[in-house]
Amino acid sequence: MFIFDFEENKEKVDQFIQFMDKNRQMKGVLLPVLQEAQNKFGYLPKEILQLISSHLGIPTSTIYGVATFYSQFSFVPRGKYSISVCMGTACYVNGAADILDEFSKVLSINLGETTADRKFSIIETRCVGLCSDAPVVTINNQVYTHFKKSDVKHILSLLP
Amino acid sequence: MKIFINDKLIHVEEGTTILEAAKLLDIKIPTLCHLHLHDIKFINKQASCRVCVVDVEGYDQLLPACATPCKEGMKVSTDSYRAIQARRTIVELLLSDHPNSCLTCAMNLDCELQQLAHDLGIRRIHYEGETHKEPIDNNSYSIIRDPNKCILCKRCETMCTEIQTVGALTDIGRGFFTTVGSAFNRPMNETTCTFCGQCLAVCPTGALTEVNNIKRVWQAISQDKYVVVQTAPAVRVALGEEFGLPAGTPITGKMVTALKRLGFKQVFDTDFAADLTIMEEATEFVNRVKSGGKLPILTSCCPSWVNFMEQQFPDMLDIPSSCKSPHEMFGALTKSYYCEKTGLKPEDVVVVSIMPCVAKKYESRRAELEGADGHRDVDYVITTRELAIMIKETGINFLDLHDSDFDNPMGESTGAGVIFGASGGVIEATLRTAYHMITGDELADTQMEFQSLRGLKGIKTASVTIMDRVFNIAVAHGLGNARKLLEGIKSGEYEVDAIEIMACPGGCIGGAGQPYHHGNMEILEQRIAGIYSEDRSKHKRRSHQNEYVQLLYRDFLGEPGSEKAIDLLHTHYTPRPRL
Amino acid sequence: MNIKELTQIREQQWWELIKRLNEEPFKYHIGDGEISLKGEEFKLQQRIALRNIGIINPNKIEEYIATGGYFALARALENEPKEVIKTIKDANLRGRGGAGFPAGRKWEAAAYHETDEKYVVCNADEGDPGAYMDRSILEGDPHTVLEGMALCGYAIGASKGYIYVRAEYPKAVASLITAIEQAKAHNLLGNHILGSDFHFDIELRLGAGAFVCGESTALMESIEGKRGMPRNKEFRTTERGLWGKPTVINNVETLANIPPILTKGAQWFKEIGTEKSSGTKVFALVGKVQKPGLVEVPMGMSIYDIVYLIGGGIPKGKKAKAVQTGGPSGGCIPSHLFDTKVDFESLEAVGSIMGSGGMVVMDENDCMVDIAKFFLEFSVDESCGKCTPCRIGNKRLLEILQRLTLGEGEISDLTKLENLSRVICQTSLCGLGQSSPNPVLSTLNYFYDEYKEHAQDKHCRSGVCKALLRYEINDRCVGCTRCVQHCPVDCISGSIRERHYIDATECIHCGECFKNCPVNAIDVF
Numbered sequence A: 001m002f003i004f005d006f007e008e009n010k011e012k013v014d015q016f017i018q019f020m021d022k023n024r025q026m027k028g029v030l031l032p033v034l035q036e037a038q039n040k041f042g043y044l045p046k047e048i049l050q051l052i053s054s055h056l057g058i059p060t061s062t063i064y065g066v067a068t069f070y071s072q073f074s075f076v077p078r079g080k081y082s083i084s085v086c087m088g089t090a091c092y093v094n095g096a097a098d099i100l101d102e103f104s105k106v107l108s109i110n111l112g113e114t115t116a117d118r119k120f121s122i123i124e125t126r127c128v129g130l131c132s133d134a135p136v137v138t139i140n141n142q143v144y145t146h147f148k149k150s151d152v153k154h155i156l157s158l159l160p
Numbered sequence B: 001m002k003i004f005i006n007d008k009l010i011h012v013e014e015g016t017t018i019l020e021a022a023k024l025l026d027i028k029i030p031t032l033c034h035l036h037l038h039d040i041k042f043i044n045k046q047a048s049c050r051v052c053v054v055d056v057e058g059y060d061q062l063l064p065a066c067a068t069p070c071k072e073g074m075k076v077s078t079d080s081y082r083a084i085q086a087r088r089t090i091v092e093l094l095l096s097d098h099p100n101s102c103l104t105c106a107m108n109l110d111c112e113l114q115q116l117a118h119d120l121g122i123r124r125i126h127y128e129g130e131t132h133k134e135p136i137d138n139n140s141y142s143i144i145r146d147p148n149k150c151i152l153c154k155r156c157e158t159m160c161t162e163i164q165t166v167g168a169l170t171d172i173g174r175g176f177f178t179t180v181g182s183a184f185n186r187p188m189n190e191t192t193c194t195f196c197g198q199c200l201a202v203c204p205t206g207a208l209t210e211v212n213n214i215k216r217v218w219q220a221i222s223q224d225k226y227v228v229v230q231t232a233p234a235v236r237v238a239l240g241e242e243f244g245l246p247a248g249t250p251i252t253g254k255m256v257t258a259l260k261r262l263g264f265k266q267v268f269d270t271d272f273a274a275d276l277t278i279m280e281e282a283t284e285f286v287n288r289v290k291s292g293g294k295l296p297i298l299t300s301c302c303p304s305w306v307n308f309m310e311q312q313f314p315d316m317l318d319i320p321s322s323c324k325s326p327h328e329m330f331g332a333l334t335k336s337y338y339c340e341k342t343g344l345k346p347e348d349v350v351v352v353s354i355m356p357c358v359a360k361k362y363e364s365r366r367a368e369l370e371g372a373d374g375h376r377d378v379d380y381v382i383t384t385r386e387l388a389i390m391i392k393e394t395g396i397n398f399l400d401l402h403d404s405d406f407d408n409p410m411g412e413s414t415g416a417g418v419i420f421g422a423s424g425g426v427i428e429a430t431l432r433t434a435y436h437m438i439t440g441d442e443l444a445d446t447q448m449e450f451q452s453l454r455g456l457k458g459i460k461t462a463s464v465t466i467m468d469r470v471f472n473i474a475v476a477h478g479l480g481n482a483r484k485l486l487e488g489i490k491s492g493e494y495e496v497d498a499i500e501i502m503a504c505p506g507g508c509i510g511g512a513g514q515p516y517h518h519g520n521m522e523i524l525e526q527r528i529a530g531i532y533s534e535d536r537s538k539h540k541r542r543s544h545q546n547e548y549v550q551l552l553y554r555d556f557l558g559e560p561g562s563e564k565a566i567d568l569l570h571t572h573y574t575p576r577p578r579l
Numbered sequence C: 001m002n003i004k005e006l007t008q009i010r011e012q013q014w015w016e017l018i019k020r021l022n023e024e025p026f027k028y029h030i031g032d033g034e035i036s037l038k039g040e041e042f043k044l045q046q047r048i049a050l051r052n053i054g055i056i057n058p059n060k061i062e063e064y065i066a067t068g069g070y071f072a073l074a075r076a077l078e079n080e081p082k083e084v085i086k087t088i089k090d091a092n093l094r095g096r097g098g099a100g101f102p103a104g105r106k107w108e109a110a111a112y113h114e115t116d117e118k119y120v121v122c123n124a125d126e127g128d129p130g131a132y133m134d135r136s137i138l139e140g141d142p143h144t145v146l147e148g149m150a151l152c153g154y155a156i157g158a159s160k161g162y163i164y165v166r167a168e169y170p171k172a173v174a175s176l177i178t179a180i181e182q183a184k185a186h187n188l189l190g191n192h193i194l195g196s197d198f199h200f201d202i203e204l205r206l207g208a209g210a211f212v213c214g215e216s217t218a219l220m221e222s223i224e225g226k227r228g229m230p231r232n233k234e235f236r237t238t239e240r241g242l243w244g245k246p247t248v249i250n251n252v253e254t255l256a257n258i259p260p261i262l263t264k265g266a267q268w269f270k271e272i273g274t275e276k277s278s279g280t281k282v283f284a285l286v287g288k289v290q291k292p293g294l295v296e297v298p299m300g301m302s303i304y305d306i307v308y309l310i311g312g313g314i315p316k317g318k319k320a321k322a323v324q325t326g327g328p329s330g331g332c333i334p335s336h337l338f339d340t341k342v343d344f345e346s347l348e349a350v351g352s353i354m355g356s357g358g359m360v361v362m363d364e365n366d367c368m369v370d371i372a373k374f375f376l377e378f379s380v381d382e383s384c385g386k387c388t389p390c391r392i393g394n395k396r397l398l399e400i401l402q403r404l405t406l407g408e409g410e411i412s413d414l415t416k417l418e419n420l421s422r423v424i425c426q427t428s429l430c431g432l433g434q435s436s437p438n439p440v441l442s443t444l445n446y447f448y449d450e451y452k453e454h455a456q457d458k459h460c461r462s463g464v465c466k467a468l469l470r471y472e473i474n475d476r477c478v479g480c481t482r483c484v485q486h487c488p489v490d491c492i493s494g495s496i497r498e499r500h501y502i503d504a505t506e507c508i509h510c511g512e513c514f515k516n517c518p519v520n521a522i523d524v525f
């Protein structure tokens, strides 16, 4: 679906290879390497997983197995704005499910999906540790506390 | 230490599991995920299915017998109401996410889950809900993967990763929707899989099965085709198991009769081609020795091993022998030599191979093995198990069949051709003939049984002196052992002149197309014994003594290694670095 | 660096700290070498693990030293490692990560095994939704964790430590990175710590979004770079843990208790709390409570005191229904049992667990079937999928609960819930599965009537299970048509200025009509 352009990402790929070389000796290096890849490229391109495989000598299948275990990793690029609704207990009892529904309705996408223009994705998190200010919504790195369902449209309209 | 199981006292050594201890007392605890194949160091100790849970005094939890070590004074009850109920619930849960389509499943009556449901008297599944709806992968020529039947025991993964060191399989995702599959969940033919099939040999359910070619063979027989069949050496020591005979019982004669009854025009023997392989391979070996060519030479009759080498050791492709595998040589000859002799047209002839192997299904489709005019050397490969089904399907009363002989000119074989079926056999057969080629003499009967190259040890070595030159020989079975050996050669740890490698434990007798052994490794030993006793019963035990092979060279091929032989009987390899 | 220089820093920085704090005298109470926070809500609390939170600047190691930080380590290094173990054992410090296993005994077991390498792991994967005790310690007082780990390393003979921290806590990660750098620069980590022969390094590893990685063996698998699936419990981790070596794994809060215990002595600690549960426990008091927040109280305080005296009771004059402790592994304690003491044994006796310290207050607007479903959803999402009872069993439990909340349940489902829950508890491989049915079992036990209503009467008394709601228009209707305009499925009919009617077969129970009726003419059942 998404083709990863090596040329366009040449610099990032080089930096990433350097990262792998630098940490080659680290025991259990696979997870930090995947985290670096996710941070650098925003998702885990298939091509990068193959690069990791040949660079670290770990079968691609193993890498894929590890990557699919952890919910932090994504195999498709996320939207420009990643809207994450906290569904932890405190937020849940304070109405987080309604907020999630509202985002879903307004953006016409389901949880875990990205809008066609790749602007918004909706994900859920479990407890970001701000329970006393529940419910909590995080958009990229911006945290919104005491969030209300009625805030949804307004917040979305503020995002360029 | 002493422990009590169901109030019976038993003394066990430290490290013994409750399951092992119970076995000593003849107490059966049901298991599913657990599998321990001592001889090949395969152990699947996931403790994940929880079917084997037992009650241990002092614990609220029920403990998995397969992975709980005995402790001094432990009081275990394997048949408490609580434990039995829990086991039953667990099996019900497994079945609640299962297609339960036994009647049409390749594992019907061979399935460990089915057996378990039977043994526990499951009559109703109390829990229902969402089930797996994964696509079935039937894209390869060898293996069908139906993730919906998988119970996540991970035996296949352990086999592929730890024993075969291929690492084609992994578990994907987590939680309820975890599946076992390949990288990016691609079809098996787009992965590093070598098609050894050992994963399906240990799979307790129908989640991994072989591609079934029975229908195609029936079609060929029923059409106006001249269908010839050949049977591999390992088949004859295992086929009987499907009809209730002990493993290793020789049933060659009955098998030939059965094949004739099934409607095959000619029933030939792959062992004949094995003898031929030896002629070619020994020649290649002797030539390399004489001309100072590349050593060691590696055998190449195992297609799974060839795959493995092409993928994982692309830099070593100059050392294996260029010989095709015996059944492929046979196919090539059928469509040339045999057709020439009989006046048949190659396009009217269909070659069916009956093999202990699922890799050969894939092999028969390799582009390298396509004949000049586009025909395939071998048209269909079916396994020992598939043959058994065909026999049962036809209603042949197998056990009552009389014996018949293979047809000629491609039915005679020597003992050397027979031992191809067991690990160590190919190299032993090569030595018997190479000795003759170098010295002009024959190895004495007593000298030609290389005991140190036989058996289930992972890597076996021997040294042979021929005309003052010492030849070091190594044998590996299982791809993990092969890897160890090849890496040892690269690093200089092993200095060898000739190597035999087989992908399956014990060689082809342990192939993935053989009747399921369900963890009983004695079956492999018995098949091996069957192979060597057949060898001993032959009055000719050296390939070069095979009269029909001699005739073939005289009439058709010329010399071993002749241009025609190279054209028909040899192949080449291509690097296919892994994904 | 040696103890003399450490003392110098302490004396000098103490006055700097006091000077800074004195700028906000209404916030801090400064006593003889002790600083505490002022405020009503702190009166009933006793802060040990949180002693420095909100007081020191976490990014300045000097302020930690000023309050006596790293002196426990300095003194320990002058004595035998077994002295450290003895003190922790005598103090009866039990693990704060959930299971309550005595830390001293764990350390002793690891010290006993002789190998070339051992590891100390700090479990900072705090995954219980509704709990954030560890985050506040990591962010507000990272050095106490480092010191606790170094002490553990010295006690058991390890020279390497890992902190496995949730990736969702970026501030905590930053704070730890700074703290480790500073500690290294001050020779409080690294080689020859404080001039001794003790070497200890700490490496950070980030989680990647898997709750089960909080389970100790799954956490180790994850550090090893694998799928975070729990290992079968054949060996104790103190014998074979990380990379097969003896390993002590402790929770953040457990470690934060180590330096004060070594400083003030086992006896001091033992006198706090109850006989079997010494010391204090931090709770994240959240949900339907006036003053949510972190509280640290002596073990043995009653739930009532925490919710009402510290938390200020339930907002909007509502009635409390239950308190949920222990997160997805815990249970719901109904309000009539609010005099239950919070300590390991008492909570277990009422069918819940201490857990890591989440305490979620629920009022009459919370549906207990829905709450059980919420926790089950969590467990199903987070199950690693390794073992059958947890992988499939929890899914089936959840499906039964879903049916109940949709009005598709049957009374026999309640027996099924109970039977299946027991099997899952008894046969699962790790703590997640062994405890995931607890929310179901405890609510079934205390709120059976609510379950029965859902199953039999298709009724949800809290009005949470929308599918079970019935909307009806009563005689107060003035025919304003406002409800008609808001109904998304057009199932309200009636002429203007006449009584309206709802077609119950079409209604999707969205509640829009109810919210918009100006005269409260719509009843909800």
Ligand SMILES: Cc1cc2nc3c(=O)[nH]c(=O)nc-3n(C[C@H](O)[C@H](O)[C@H](O)COP(=O)(O)O)c2cc1C
Pocket: C094, C095, C096, C097, C098, C099, C100, C101, C103, C123, C124, C125, C126, C127, C128, C211, C212, C213, C214, C215, C216, C217, C249, C250, C251, C252, C254, C255, C356, C430, C431, C432
């Ligand atoms: C599913 C599961 C999740 C857990 N999550 C955590 C966690 O986030 N933090 C934690 O400290 N302990 C967690 N634990 C408990 C740990 O397994 C372990 O008991 C604890 O870290 C030991 O430290 P302690 O003795 O200091 O409490 C979890 C256990 C289970 C079964």
Ligand code: SF4
Pocket: B098, B099, B100, B101, B102, B103, B105, B106, B107, B108, B109, B111, B112, B113, B114, B149, B205, B206, B207
């Ligand atoms: S895998 Fe076994 S239980 Fe499942 S359908 Fe096939 S035979 Fe039946």
Ligand code: SF4
Pocket: B103
């Ligand atoms: S066993 Fe039962 S289900 Fe199966 S074929 Fe016979 S009658 Fe049908």
Ligand code: SF4
Pocket: B143, B159, B160, B164, B166, B167, B168, B169, B192, B193, B194, B195, B196, B197, B198, B199, B200
């Ligand atoms: S056939 Fe062999 S190589 Fe392929 S997945 Fe199975 S075990 Fe691995």
Ligand code: SF4
Pocket: B149, B150, B151, B152, B153, B154, B155, B156, B157, B180, B199, B202, B203, B204, B205, B207, B208
């Ligand atoms: S495919 Fe077969 S062997 Fe592999 S995990 Fe599934 S059931 Fe087990």
Ligand code: SF4
Pocket: B195, B196, B301, B302, B303, B304, B305, B356, B357, B358, B359, B360, B502, B503, B504, B507, B508, B509, B510, B511, B512
């Ligand atoms: S060892 Fe024999 S049965 Fe196994 S893959 Fe090779 S050729 Fe096939």
Ligand code: SF4
Pocket: C212, C229, C230, C382, C383, C384, C385, C386, C387, C388, C390, C391, C428, C429, C430, C431, C432, C433, C434
């Ligand atoms: S209980 Fe659940 S989380 Fe634990 S091992 Fe089993 S499936 Fe995984």
Ligand code: SF4
Pocket: C471, C486, C487, C488, C489, C490, C491, C492, C502, C506, C507, C508, C509, C510, C511, C512, C513, C514
């Ligand atoms: S609850 Fe919603 S769907 Fe039902 S009548 Fe009212 S507005 Fe219409």
Ligand code: SF4
Pocket: C473, C476, C477, C478, C479, C480, C481, C482, C483, C484, C500, C516, C517, C518, C519, C520, C521, C522
């Ligand atoms: S909004 Fe209320 S008053 Fe108006 S028509 Fe509807 S029920 Fe009647």
Ligand code: FES
Pocket: A086, A087, A088, A089, A090, A091, A092, A126, A127, A128, A129, A130, A131, A134, A135, A136, C129, C130, C131
């Ligand atoms: S539950 Fe939402 S922040 Fe904790």
Ligand code: FES
Pocket: A088, A089, A090, A091, A127, A128, A129, A130, A131, A132, A134, C128, C129, C130, C131, C132, C286
């Ligand atoms: S529940 Fe909100 S911070 Fe945890």
Ligand code: FES
Pocket: B030, B031, B032, B033, B034, B046, B047, B048, B049, B050, B051, B052, B053, B064, B065, B066, B067
């Ligand atoms: S056989 Fe023991 S857990 Fe599966």
